[in-house]
Amino acid sequence: MEIRPAQMGDAESALVLHDLVAPFLATTGSGLRRRLSGPADGPGYGVFAAVDGEQVIGWTSTGLISGSDPVDGQLRLIVHPEHRGRGVGTALLETAHERLKEGGAVTARVFADPASVGWASQWGYRETRRVHYASMAPSDAPELPPVPEGLRLSPVNELDPRRLYEADEIAQQTKPGDAKITSRPYEQWLAAIWDSPAMVLDLSTALVDTDGRVVGFTLGNGDHEKIWSQMTATLPEFRGRGFAKLVKCATLHRAAAAGVTGMYTANYDGNSPMIAVNQWLGYTRTATHTVLICPL
Template sequence: MSILIRDLRPDDLRDVESVVRVRRAALPFLITSAGDLTFELSSAHPAKHHRVLVAETPDGEVLGTAQAGIAHDSPRPGQGYVNAYVDPARRGIGAGRLLLRTAEEHLAAQGAVDSYAWVLDEPAHRAFAERHGYRPGRSGHFLRLDLAAAELPALPDALPAGVELLPAEAFAADPRPLFAIDAEATADEPSDVGADLDDYQDWLNHTWHHPSLDKTLTIVALVDGRAVAFSAARTDGATRYGSAMTGTLRAFRGRGLAKLAKNASLHRARAAGYTEAFTGNDSGNEPMLAINRWFGYEICATETHFTRRLGTQWPSN
C-alpha cells in the first residue's frame, strides 16, 4: 500500500480531529483534544523544532501520526524525541516505520545525536522498537482512578497551622511562584533526558496558557503566604481529568503538602462531574506512586523509554 508522510495541517479541523482520533485509539490514557494539538504546534519554542507528522493513504485516510523535535530544555544537548502512534486497526502495513524514518531524518537535520521514544510495554510495540535499533531505558506507569466510584480520602476538618489551599486562578496576575515550584520539581524527576526549566516566558506559553490546564482544579498549597506545592490538573472539559504535575519545593517536602493539594483537586474534580482520573509516574518514583496508591489509583499500562543513537545505520529488516 502506498503511504504518504506529511505535516499536520493545523488549520484543517478535519485533519486535526483525525490525528486526535488516532492518538486516543493508540494511547487512551492521555487527555488530548483538537485544541491541545493545535496549541502544541503554535506554542512550541523555536529551538524545539517541533513537528506533527501524519501518515495517510492516497485517498486521505489517516493511518498514524508522530510528534518529533528537540528536547531544548535538556541539560544534555542533542537529545531528540519521537513518539509515533498508529491506528490499532491499521497496524502492520508500514505506517509506523515511515513515520519513524521521517521523524529521525528531521531530528538529525536539527543536530540531534539521540532519538528517544516512549513505547508501550507490550510485545508487539517493544519488538517494533528493537527491530528499528532502539534500546530500552527507564520505564513509567499510566495510572487510572475511577473517580465516580472511588472512596477518596476525606478532606481535613482543618489545615495545619500556616497552611492554605488556593486554586491556581488566584495567581492569574503573577503565576511566577508556580513556575518556581514546577522548575524545582521537574529538575528532581527521574528521567533519561532531564529538563531545566529556566525560561519563564516559554513556561507561560506552553504550560500556564495550555488550553487543557484547569486553573480552578489546579490547587496550590501555601505556607505562611508562600506558594510551596501544587497539583496541576488538565481536563477534557467533559469526563476525563489528568494530573499534569504534582510537586513541592525541596525545603517543604515530607510535610504532606502535595498530598493535601492533590486530594483537594480530586474532590473538586468529582464535584465538577469528572468521572475518570489519569496520571503517570516513572517506575522509580516511589514517593509519588505511594501517594497515588493512597488515593486508589491503579496501574493501567506501562511504557518504556527507548533510545537510538542517530547516525548509525538503520536496520535493513
C-alpha cells in the same frame, strides 16, 4: 498511504485512532484541534499523520524537552493495528527523527509498548526504565486530608505566576527521569505553562505558605472532561509530610465539582512515593510502557 504534516481536518479521525490505541493518554478533541490550529511551537516541534484515503492510520508528534542539556527530543507514535507491518511506523519514526534533529536534539526518547522494543532497536533505541499509566474518576476521591496550620490551598490560576515558576524550576531539576533538566527562561515557561490553553490551571492546585511561597503543587492539562495530571511536586525541604497527597486530593475534589469524568496520570517505575500516593487516591493502573532512548 501518505505521510504529511497533520491538518485540522485530521482531528476527528486522529481522535478515534488515539482512543483505540492509547486511551490512557487522555487525548481530547479540543487538545488535538488546539495543537493543529496554533503556530509551530518552536524548534523540534511537529505533528505528522499517516493517511489512507480519509482515514488517519498513524500519528506522531515531536518536541524538545524544555531545559534539557544536552538537548533531548521526545516523540509519540501510534499506528492503527490493522495497518501495522506495512512500513507506516518506519516512515513516521524517520520523519520524527528528522524534525528533532532539525531542532538540535542529540537524542530521542519515546514511551512505547514493550512489544515494540525489538522493532525500535533497529534505530539504536535502548530501554532505560518503564512508566505506568493509571486513571480514575475524580468522584471516587477519598476525603480531603487536613491542611496544616500556616498553609493554604489555592487554585493555581489565582497565584502570582512568578511564585509558581520558582517552585517548578526546583521541581523540574529534582524530579525522577532520564533527561537532565537545567533551567528555562521565565518567558518560555510562561508560554508553555501559564499562558498555554492546554493547561487547566483553574483545576490545578498549589499549597502556599504565609509568605506566598509555593511549597507543593500539581498541574494538569486537558479540558473539563478529561485531565492529564502532568506534574506534581513538593519542595525538597517539605517532602515526607503528605503535601503531594493533599494537593492531588484537592484537585480531584475540584475536578469532580467541575464535572470532570476522568483523571489520568503516569509514573516511572522507580517513583515509589508518587505511586503510593496515586494508589491511596484511587488510581488504577491501566497500561505500562517502556521508555526508549536513542542517539540521533
